[in-house]
Ligand SMILES: NC(=O)c1ccc[n+]([C@@H]2O[C@H](COP(=O)([O-])OP(=O)(O)OC[C@H]3O[C@@H](n4cnc5c(N)ncnc54)[C@H](O)[C@@H]3O)[C@@H](O)[C@H]2O)c1
């Protein structure tokens with residue numbers, strides 16, 4: 405086990421890497437704790453939940469909505485949860501987002517911690533304190549920024565994680581390497597997904613690197629006025645095609661990263677698109693998707709991250725060094741029309 409405490413502006417989060425779920429008993433005790441999880445995680449890891457008060461939700465993004473928040477709150481009241489209680493989200497990003505949000509609003513705030521069980525939650529969603537829900541088609545439209553007291557990493561949960569979810573998580577790992585860590589990018593080039601699935605030490609190494617990388621970026625810019633934007637690498641275009649073409653998030657981000665690389669070629673003289681494409685493919689992700697420029701532009705134009713007529717696009721100067729560059733909607737529109745016709 406490795407323990408590390410990260411200080412944010414108003415609270416600290418302690419990371420317990422490579423540990424066992426049993427540690428939860430020492431951290432919160434069973435009496436004043438309610439676990440929130442989903443049916444998939446509960447069904448495949450039932451033994452772990454013995455003896456804990458547990459709320460089991462239906463799995464899926466479509467349940468990350470106010471209706472679910474209301475039903476959780478009703479159950480918390482029934483459990484008699486008070487200001488001294490602990491909420492613990494045990495699951496993927498949907499569960500950690502919901503748990504963090506409920507913990508932020510129930511009784512104006514109760515203590516909470518996470519046990520992330522998907523790769524994506526371990527390296528991304530559970531970290532940084534953004535916790536929210538969707539409203540209609542608007543993702544993460546409502547929420548709070550509040551840091552969990554702890555993150556407990558028990559990699560044995562990943563034994564039941566379906567392979568497509570491993571792949572989705574690796575899209576964010578590749579993203580982190582691209583924006584901040586050339587040596588991690590090398591490690592990804594030299595390895596394969598199966599190596600991480602079979603070798604706990606290698607897995608622990610990459611999970612820790614990513615969790616701490618995201619923590620550092622957030623620490624420097626908790627309320628997203630600057631560098632936290634770098635984490636949007638691949639996500640501007642990614643979000644614009646994700647819903648339109650019903651793509652898994654990781655696939656959309658992978659395609660978005662390649663588009664961002666191509667844009668970086670024009671604006672930043674970036675020269676390593678081929679390396680990024682090769683790693684994306686190696687981890688089972690797609691590098692291209694045909695798209696309708698008009699549709700993509702319509703979504704980009706309505707993005708909540710757009711300011712006036714400018715999109716702050718995350719580009720790469722080189723692998724491991726990302727920058728945010730403002731690009732006008734006119735220029736974006738020219739680029740999209742060019743890319744629409746450039747298929748490979
Ligand atoms: N708060 C943030 O900063 C932040 C950052 C990135 C993503 N997110 C959010 O995270 C969500 C995506 O996270 P996700 O991909 O983990 O989604 P998810 O929670 O839907 O999990 C993906 C699937 O894997 C299943 N699953 C998870 N762990 C499992 C396990 N150990 N065994 C078996 N099945 C398991 C889930 O039931 C689900 O079907 C999105 O809602 C996104 O908005 C939030």
Ligand SMILES: [Zn+2]
Nearest residue numbers: 576639653657
């Ligand atoms: Zn993402």
